[in-house]
Amino acid sequence: MSCAGCARAARTSSCPATATRRGGPPAMRADARACTTSFRPGATSGRSCASAGGRPSSSASSREVRRGSGRRGKPGGRAPMLTIIITGPTCSGKGRAAVELARALDAEIVSLDSMKVYRHMDIGTAKPPAALRVERPFHLIDIVDPCEEYSTGRYVRDALRCLAEIRARGRPAIVAGGTPLYLRALVRGFCPAPRGDAEERARMEARIAAEGLEALYEELRRVDPAAARKIHPNDKRRITRALEVHRASGVPFTELWKRSVPGLAPGSFRLLGIAWPREALCRRIEERADRMAAAGLFEEARAVAAMFPARSRTAAQCIGYREIWDAMEGMDSEAAVLERIKTNTRRFARKQLTWFRGFPEIEWLAAEGRSASAVAMDALDRLGARSGGAP
The missing domain is CATH 1.10.287.890 (Crystal structure of tRNA isopentenylpyrophosphate transferase (bh2366) domain)
Structure with a gap:
């Protein structure tokens, strides 16, 4: 399934390729920076916006984001277009913030939600309303029926194809959602290998104690000779993992790796998170x-x-x-x-918040007491200031 095209004329533009800010959610810090600027919903990068405290306006920031002045290829070449990812726990307002940011950048939105893919399941998955989906291109929403399985591997392939098509149209792309498995697979790649099995590991440890690691290595040579050639005979961890995968799936580990899907290239995306204090999020x-x-x-x-x-x-x-x-x-x-x-x-x-601890590259934006427009302005200001080299 290919991505829907945009009715507007494609623009050639690029986003900044810059380093990410590390740190925990600002909701856990008392000194979280408050946003003092806003922009009108529906404003595009060609319109002006009032700003306070000497910050660049949203129009200036969005031009910087679209122009890009970070990592470059050949001397004098155009900076590569970054993918902007907005994530956060359920009900954090990441979808609304993504829409406001997309309006400012004239970007297209790719869903990062394992449930929005299902048709007919609209209210409980908090899909964007029909009018908004007419205004702004959304992708990977309503693509399968509830009777169909939709895997993480399929999502990564579909998302990467959507992003490539959006880039080909010369437009920025915003990935928005909070499914941790999809996020991990998109930014770090995906291999369809089964998870570890504690009981199977215990059985292999018992066999090692009785017969030695050599017995397991000989088994690996029989069932997956390609893996055995790459793994040292004394590498217990990799030997047991390769056998564990084969026993669980019936497929050699090396064959599964051939089916793996690479994620976004390092440095090709910025990962922003929407943070709330826990009590406020529960409300x-x-x-x-x-x-x-x-x-x-x-x-x-x-x-x-x-x-x-x-x-x-x-x-x-x-x-x-x-x-x-x-x-x-x-x-x-x-x-x-x-x-x-x-x-x-x-x-x-x-559970989502626990998963997000494994992504130190997330740049957290405090959302309490602020509108979606203000949160998007914070993101836009941060992206634009970094691309322009401001501190």
Whole structure:
């Protein structure tokens, strides 16, 4: 599936290729910097914006982002166009911030959400409204039915293709969403190898104790000679991992590596995160769940169940729908189901925050008490100031 083209004329532009700022979420720091500038929703890089404190205006910053003045190829050549990634826990407002930033840069948006790919599941996945999707190009939303499986490997291939097509149109790209597995695969690559198995490792350790590592190495030479040629006979960790993968999948590890998908090249993207204090985030989660229920979430979930009695493993795990589907044969009230939705969403947010600790390159933007426009202005100012060489 190819990306949708944009109705507007393509522009040749580029984003800054600059180093990322490291550090934890500013929501955990008392001295988080407040944004003192804003820009009008819908403003593009060609319009002016008032700014305070001597900061560059949004129009100036967006021109810097689009022009780019960081890492270059050949002398005198154009700087490569960066991919801007906006992530954060569920209900953090990353989608709205991405839209405001896309308006300022005239960018296209690629979803980073494992549930927005499913058609008919709209309310519970917080998809952008239809009017907004007409205004702004979105990609990787509504591309499969709930009965279909959609893997991480497929996402990476689709996302990279979308980004290449957007670059070919000469436009900036913003990737927005909070699925940690998709994020990791996109920025670090993906190999479809199965996860480690503690019981299988224990069995191999017992065999090593009884027969020596040589026995496992000989087994590896039989089942995956290509891997055996690359692994030293004394490298226990790599020998056991290669055998573990073969036993779990039935496929040699070297064959799985041939199926791997490389992610974005180092230095080709900027990773921004939307941060909230935990208590404030929990309040937002509860309020959004109430709004979704009022908007017809229960009715939508029942309609999806009727259309697709057999749903894919991934779609069946979607928070908000899963709880309703599980309760359809029971006697639980909608109020009780809604409380479970809120609880499970809070747990998911905590898991996301744990995952994000593995991405030290995330540049966190404080969102509490600020509009989506102000958060986007902060991102735009940071990107533009860095490309222009300002401190």
